[in-house]
Amino acid sequence: MRKEDMIVLENKEIARDIFEMKLGGLLVQDITEPGQFLHIHTSPQPFPLLRRPLSICKTNKAEEYLTVIYRAEGEGTRLLSACSKGSTLDVIGPLGHGFPVSDVSPGEKVLLAGGGVGVPPLYDTGHALKEKGVDVTTVIGFSDKGTVFYEDPFRDIGRVFVSTADGSYGTAGFVTDVMEKEKLAFDRIFACGPVPMLKALETKYPEAEGCISLEERMGCGIGVCLACVCHTRQDPDGSDYRKVCSDGPVFPWKEVVL
Amino acid sequence: MSRIAVELPGLSMKNPIMPASGCFGFGEEMGSLYDLNELGAIALKATTREPRFGNETPRVAETAAGMLNAIGLQNPGLQKVISEKLPKLKSIETPLLANIAGTTMEDYEEVAADLSGTGRVNALELNISCPNVKEGGIAFGTDPSLAAELTERVKAVSSVPVYVKLSPNVTDITDIAKAVERAGADGLTLINTLSGMKIDRKSRKPLLANQAGGLSGPAVKPIAVRMIHEVRRQTQLPLIGMGGISDVEDIIDFIIAGADAVAVGTANFTNPFICPELSRGLEKWLAQEQYTHLYDLQPKEVHSVE
Numbered sequence A: 001m002r003k004e005d006m007i008v009l010e011n012k013e014i015a016r017d018i019f020e021m022k023l024g025g026l027l028v029q030d031i032t033e034p035g036q037f038l039h040i041h042t043s044p045q046p047f048p049l050l051r052r053p054l055s056i057c058k059t060n061k062a063e064e065y066l067t068v069i070y071r072a073e074g075e076g077t078r079l080l081s082a083c084s085k086g087s088t089l090d091v092i093g094p095l096g097h098g099f100p101v102s103d104v105s106p107g108e109k110v111l112l113a114g115g116g117v118g119v120p121p122l123y124d125t126g127h128a129l130k131e132k133g134v135d136v137t138t139v140i141g142f143s144d145k146g147t148v149f150y151e152d153p154f155r156d157i158g159r160v161f162v163s164t165a166d167g168s169y170g171t172a173g174f175v176t177d178v179m180e181k182e183k184l185a186f187d188r189i190f191a192c193g194p195v196p197m198l199k200a201l202e203t204k205y206p207e208a209e210g211c212i213s214l215e216e217r218m219g220c221g222i223g224v225c226l227a228c229v230c231h232t233r234q235d236p237d238g239s240d241y242r243k244v245c246s247d248g249p250v251f252p253w254k255e256v257v258l
Numbered sequence B: 001m002s003r004i005a006v007e008l009p010g011l012s013m014k015n016p017i018m019p020a021s022g023c024f025g026f027g028e029e030m031g032s033l034y035d036l037n038e039l040g041a042i043a044l045k046a047t048t049r050e051p052r053f054g055n056e057t058p059r060v061a062e063t064a065a066g067m068l069n070a071i072g073l074q075n076p077g078l079q080k081v082i083s084e085k086l087p088k089l090k091s092i093e094t095p096l097l098a099n100i101a102g103t104t105m106e107d108y109e110e111v112a113a114d115l116s117g118t119g120r121v122n123a124l125e126l127n128i129s130c131p132n133v134k135e136g137g138i139a140f141g142t143d144p145s146l147a148a149e150l151t152e153r154v155k156a157v158s159s160v161p162v163y164v165k166l167s168p169n170v171t172d173i174t175d176i177a178k179a180v181e182r183a184g185a186d187g188l189t190l191i192n193t194l195s196g197m198k199i200d201r202k203s204r205k206p207l208l209a210n211q212a213g214g215l216s217g218p219a220v221k222p223i224a225v226r227m228i229h230e231v232r233r234q235t236q237l238p239l240i241g242m243g244g245i246s247d248v249e250d251i252i253d254f255i256i257a258g259a260d261a262v263a264v265g266t267a268n269f270t271n272p273f274i275c276p277e278l279s280r281g282l283e284k285w286l287a288q289e290q291y292t293h294l295y296d297l298q299p300k301e302v303h304s305v306e
């Protein structure tokens, strides 16, 4: 982990309110797993006070840059969307534990399931899996046609299915509807998206092997403030817990209470 | 002599800066980022007799120049703090201020006796001011006679100096300060967070699961400074000041207002390296301004600690 002023190399809208930002800096060399995240101070001013957690989408160690994809929605992400090329951002990272690509064997069938701005961390994950000779299928869901992104980049990795909640593009419905309709079989599943989507997946595939990546509001992002905790399924009402920022954001299938 | 070293009861600090309780865990995570020996002291996360999960999430919310938190004193409980957390701090020399919380006076007594008995804790900080737990705690912090009784009882069982952490959520903070001073407190730490609330416009409900939370960060600094200034004039006790400190100028303001040392909380979240950066920055500033010691900043008539 390091704290670095990273250089904004590119920052462009790739779908409605969805921005892809390319950041250059040494921090890229510290990334160990796909699915780790950055904690970004969104302004050169002291406020907004809290950093915003964003997943690392694409890593290029040779050229020392990475990309993040974010939805410009609240105060901080709107400020980010206004950052111009050549400006710098105060970033700490890489943080957390990503998807355990090293556990997957060549030839295995892995399904990547992403919803909305949960899609980005699956991109590097898919790439790392493909490089290992894993058979990757991607199912990504969005609210409507205007917010669909990265369908083509995922095609370089394997088969891709897209759903939209309003049916304006791809299959109408959610990621789980596509999986049912296409009768998609897999040995392992890696998922990232809104909690209702993760819940639906864990309920539909209770015996699956795999991991989910979780979101929670954060203070520190490094494990000291206990803002981001969740209960474990082993001890749902007790004092056992996991910190999303430092134990996660990626957790084994059904380890934590959603 | 060092310009920034300070001596407080139980806490022999090479600089006046410590991370505030709850903003540094038990030091493990930060210890992997920098050498904890660079800190003046460390205030540990609150310890309670039994393990506590705390409140449900969301536990934090951003506000104008600040944040609300309602962690709810999550901690692994007295036994695990002693067997798992304190041993990890063995190799560093920085003094430790153990923050303790409870529901009953007996809880506080037991935690105080056991933690002070470990030999690794240099002083205790009685948290009678957490706004985020329903039972106990804050009641001790808002009633001068209860606060005094608790202080007396904890003093009786503790083998190390006892600081009392004051709540700003009172009409007159000096009443509590004077009461715990008479009861034998060795020092005061102030301020804890201010009770506040943020509304989530989408759901039309309070954003935090606990509804209310404690406000911290730069937004609370003027309140903290005012309260330290008031308490300084009403008690002889050493004061550890906190509330919104994020740069060297903030520390100088707190010292001038009457603090003998300071704690930095929320700013650790914006910059995990803030504490060592501040101590280097403070030293440099004092040298530039040709002060021989930090306390030379304080108006003579108010600085009452010998």
Ligand SMILES: Cc1cc2nc3c(=O)[nH]c(=O)nc-3n(C[C@H](O)[C@H](O)[C@H](O)COP(=O)(O)OP(=O)(O)OC[C@H]3O[C@@H](n4cnc5c(N)ncnc54)[C@H](O)[C@@H]3O)c2cc1C
Pocket (backbone or CB within 6 Å): A037, A050, A051, A052, A053, A054, A055, A056, A068, A069, A070, A071, A072, A073, A074, A075, A076, A077, A078, A117, A118, A120, A121, A214, A215, A216, A217, A218, A249, B061, B062
């Ligand atoms: C590990 C992790 C990875 C993430 N990866 C991505 C990503 O790749 N792309 C993306 O678009 N979003 C991602 N998110 C969600 C993203 O962090 C929030 O959308 C963002 O913080 C909202 O900030 P804002 O300025 O738009 O909103 P504001 O309303 O101004 O935010 C106020 C506060 O609430 C917090 N907050 C609000 N919504 C969320 C949320 N959904 N999750 C966590 N904190 C929130 C903010 O961080 C901030 O502290 C991720 C979240 C986590 C925890």
Ligand SMILES: Cc1cc2nc3c(=O)[nH]c(=O)nc-3n(C[C@H](O)[C@H](O)[C@H](O)COP(=O)(O)O)c2cc1C
Pocket (backbone or CB within 6 Å): A219, A225, B020, B021, B022, B023, B045, B046, B069, B071, B073, B099, B127, B130, B165, B191, B192, B193, B215, B216, B217, B218, B220, B242, B243, B244, B245, B263, B264, B265, B266, B267
């Ligand atoms: C996330 C968080 C957790 C905290 N936990 C504790 C705690 O366990 N015990 C305590 O006495 N104070 C706790 N505090 C209060 C701080 O120690 C400090 O008094 C307050 O935040 C004001 O300082 P600041 O503005 O520098 O953060 C907590 C504060 C925050 C932000």
Ligand code: FES
Pocket (backbone or CB within 6 Å): A217, A218, A219, A220, A221, A222, A223, A224, A225, A226, A227, A228, A229, A243, A244, A245, A246
């Ligand atoms: S955000 Fe502070 S512990 Fe996770």
